[in-house]
Amino acid sequence: MATSASQTLRTTPFLKTPSLSLSSRQSLSSAFSVALRPSRRFSKPLVVIVKASGSLDAKPTVLVAEKLGEAGLKLLKEFANVDCSYNLSPEELCTKISLCDAIIVRSGTKVSREVFESAAGRLKVVGRAGVGIDNVDLAAATEHGCLVVNAPTANTVAAAEHGIALLAAMARNVAQADASVKAGKWQRNKYVGVSLVGKTLAVMGFGKVGSEVARRAKGLGMHVISHDPYAPADRARAIGVELVSFDQAITTADFISLHMPLTPTTSKILNDDTFAKMKKGVRIVNVARGGVIDEDALVRALDAGIVAQAALDVFTKEPPAADNKLVLHENVTATPHLGASTMEAQEGVAIEIAEAVVGALRGELAATAVNAPMVPAEVLSELKPYVVLAEKLGRLAVQLVAGGSGVKTVKVTYASARAPDDLDTRLLRAMITKGIIEPISSVFVNLVNADFTAKQRGLRISEERIVLDGSPESPLDFIQVQIANVESKFASAISESGEIKVEGRVKDGIPHLTRVGSFEVDVSLEGSIILCRQVDQPGMIGTVGSILGEENVNVSFMSVGRIAPRKQAVMAIGVDDQPSKEALKKIGEVSAIEEFVFLKL
Numbered sequence: 051m052a053t054s055a056s057q058t059l060r061t062t063p064f065l066k067t068p069s070l071s072l073s074s075r076q077s078l079s080s081a082f083s084v085a086l087r088p089s090r091r092f093s094k095p096l097v098v099i100v101k102a103s104g105s106l107d108a109k110p111t112v113l114v115a116e117k118l119g120e121a122g123l124k125l126l127k128e129f130a131n132v133d134c135s136y137n138l139s140p141e142e143l144c145t146k147i148s149l150c151d152a153i154i155v156r157s158g159t160k161v162s163r164e165v166f167e168s169a170a171g172r173l174k175v176v177g178r179a180g181v182g183i184d185n186v187d188l189a190a191a192t193e194h195g196c197l198v199v200n201a202p203t204a205n206t207v208a209a210a211e212h213g214i215a216l217l218a219a220m221a222r223n224v225a226q227a228d229a230s231v232k233a234g235k236w237q238r239n240k241y242v243g244v245s246l247v248g249k250t251l252a253v254m255g256f257g258k259v260g261s262e263v264a265r266r267a268k269g270l271g272m273h274v275i276s277h278d279p280y281a282p283a284d285r286a287r288a289i290g291v292e293l294v295s296f297d298q299a300i301t302t303a304d305f306i307s308l309h310m311p312l313t314p315t316t317s318k319i320l321n322d323d324t325f326a327k328m329k330k331g332v333r334i335v336n337v338a339r340g341g342v343i344d345e346d347a348l349v350r351a352l353d354a355g356i357v358a359q360a361a362l363d364v365f366t367k368e369p370p371a372a373d374n375k376l377v378l379h380e381n382v383t384a385t386p387h388l389g390a391s392t393m394e395a396q397e398g399v400a401i402e403i404a405e406a407v408v409g410a411l412r413g414e415l416a417a418t419a420v421n422a423p424m425v426p427a428e429v430l431s432e433l434k435p436y437v438v439l440a441e442k443l444g445r446l447a448v449q450l451v452a453g454g455s456g457v458k459t460v461k462v463t464y465a466s467a468r469a470p471d472d473l474d475t476r477l478l479r480a481m482i483t484k485g486i487i488e489p490i491s492s493v494f495v496n497l498v499n500a501d502f503t504a505k506q507r508g509l510r511i512s513e514e515r516i517v518l519d520g521s522p523e524s525p526l527d528f529i530q531v532q533i534a535n536v537e538s539k540f541a542s543a544i545s546e547s548g549e550i551k552v553e554g555r556v557k558d559g560i561p562h563l564t565r566v567g568s569f570e571v572d573v574s575l576e577g578s579i580i581l582c583r584q585v586d587q588p589g590m591i592g593t594v595g596s597i598l599g600e601e602n603v604n605v606s607f608m609s610v611g612r613i614a615p616r617k618q619a620v621m622a623i624g625v626d627d628q629p630s631k632e633a634l635k636k637i638g639e640v641s642a643i644e645e646f647v648f649l650k651l
């Protein structure tokens with residue numbers, strides 16, 4: 051790394067990720083107490099410990115609002131008064147909640163802002179007995195100082211098994227044939243199915259559930275490919291699965307099984323355009339989230355015979371309307387969000403969530419906390435803009451990774467005039483981890499679970515410090531994030547040493563992107579960013595600016611970094627709105643532009 055004459059380069063081996071043993075609650079909390087020990091500069095711990103209100107010996111009250119496994123209830127009852135009240139109306143829930151210190155729900159209960167407001171400060175913990183927290187208003191929870199914890203692993207196998215059950219049932223028309231026999235018919239010719247053996251299954255999303263589905267499908271003799279831009283290829287190879295591009299997956303598959311989280315990128319990822327590219331007669335399974343499919347487009351694709359059959363456990367709106375065309379379609383097998391519903395998974399989930407809720411009420415740190423870290427005001431106010439910078443650099447860096455390259459090795463460099471033990475970077479590291487993992491996963495990352503989550507995903511984050519000469523007034527000069535051993539969808543983001551590199555600084559309280567690969571740029575990290583590599587020449591800013599202007603896209607910032615006049619340059623353009631596909635296409639068609647990428651912050 052280049053350093054100016056006024057800088058002294060000193061690298062320090064950094065706070066190591068604690069080695070976690072998950073064999074018991076005890077080992078988990080002690081591991082985190084090592085990770086979160088206060089720094090010399092900040093004597094208070096960074097996480098506000100949640101404590102139940104009431105007198106010292108008063109037991110807290112936990113409201114269990116949806117059916118929970120016995121083992122979990124038993125654990126809860128040893129520590130708290132447990133009120134099992136199912137099927138509460140929103141009004142009943144709001145009335146009850148002010149008497150409760152914690153609530154446990156599945157996906158059927160909305161924990162809305164009104165619920166937090168009605169709690170009048172008593173509610174301290176929301177436990178989601180499952181993975182998705184779409185039904186909990188996270189922002190309201192955080193605003194009300196309420197910790198939200200979930201149970202992210204106990205239902206993985208159940209979801210994978212349900213995916214396989216739907217795959218096989220769909221291929222052999224089990225549900226339709228069953229209904230026909232029960233209606234007194236005997237239609238052996240109508241319900242001839244298709245075989246699974248030798249067919250190609252595309253697993254879209256190679257995370258916890260997707261990889262278990264892939265493993266099982268291999269056992270059924272299927273040829274399994276997977277698309278997951280962020281999964282390590284070696285993990286896939288280890289079970290005989292090839293990671294392929296999105297287009298390769300959807301155009302070659304006989305069966306497609308969806309296992310990605312619902313994010314802005316994956317919303318309606320199967321739509322009219324993508325159905326049109328699929329093999330005629332493809333069959334689709336969805337046990338992820340309804341929103342990843344454009345449901346109207348799926349009805350059209352089924353009617354046109356492009357999609358022969360679909361088996362769906364999840365819907366955009368749950369429960370779906372009685373006249374939902376997809377549910378009523380004769381070539382669709384539907385289940386009412388049963389992925390996690392096995393006796394075993396529900397027992398596991400119940401124990402996982404009961405332990406998390408009891409631990410949180412006791413004031414222990416929760417490894418599965420899903421809402422924002424709560425940190426003392428003085429720490430947050432000093433680091434606030436750097437926290438935003440850190441998360442955005444993580445988000446930018448991961449979006450620059452090309453599909454098919456697994457993200458495994460991340461190096462973070464902090465340049466500061468402060469001595470290493472005078473700057474606590476745990477929050478920054480957590481936010482970089484959050485920025486890297488959240489756009490590609492259903493996992494929620496915060497200070498408490500960042501190291502744990504990174505480790506669980508095989509992501510190694512090393513940290514290095516550059517100690518600068520000068521006044522230690524501001525905590526940091528710049529932060530640099532590098533992702534090694536990957537290809538980039540924007541080749542200019544690769545530095546001389548071969549990593550994707552982005553660097554940023556805080557200027558007047560606003561985070562700025564100041565370097566991409568070897569190019570210096572300067573664009574404020576607000577809205578979104580377009581990066582273009584071009585041959586430096588007059589008129590480029592005007593050309594691209596006019597394309598965006600014609601599309602009514604407001605440009606907030608533009609900067610050009612170049613190697614030398616009339617040589618290669620990178621233009622960074624900050625935009626307030628998302629440009630249309632057409633606008634991006636037009637930018638790509640400008641002859642001097644060699645490559646470009648649109649990045650969401």
Ligand SMILES: NC(=O)c1ccc[n+]([C@@H]2O[C@H](COP(=O)([O-])OP(=O)(O)OC[C@H]3O[C@@H](n4cnc5c(N)ncnc54)[C@H](O)[C@@H]3O)[C@@H](O)[C@H]2O)c1
Nearest residue numbers: 209255256257258259278280310311338389390490491492
């Ligand atoms: N039906 C059910 O009852 C049920 C039960 C459990 C989980 N789920 C759902 O299943 C999904 C997967 O859960 P998980 O626990 O395996 O999550 P996970 O975070 O372990 O895995 C998600 C994977 O999707 C990948 N991904 C992200 N964006 C992608 C994209 N654009 N294209 C392809 N892959 C992408 C990620 O890299 C990750 O590997 C989630 O939507 C979850 O809510 C449903």
Ligand SMILES: O=C(O)[C@H](O)COP(=O)(O)O
Nearest residue numbers: 156157179180181182390
């Ligand atoms: O997000 C989850 O864990 C699954 O979708 C299961 O939801 P459930 O607990 O309501 O069955």
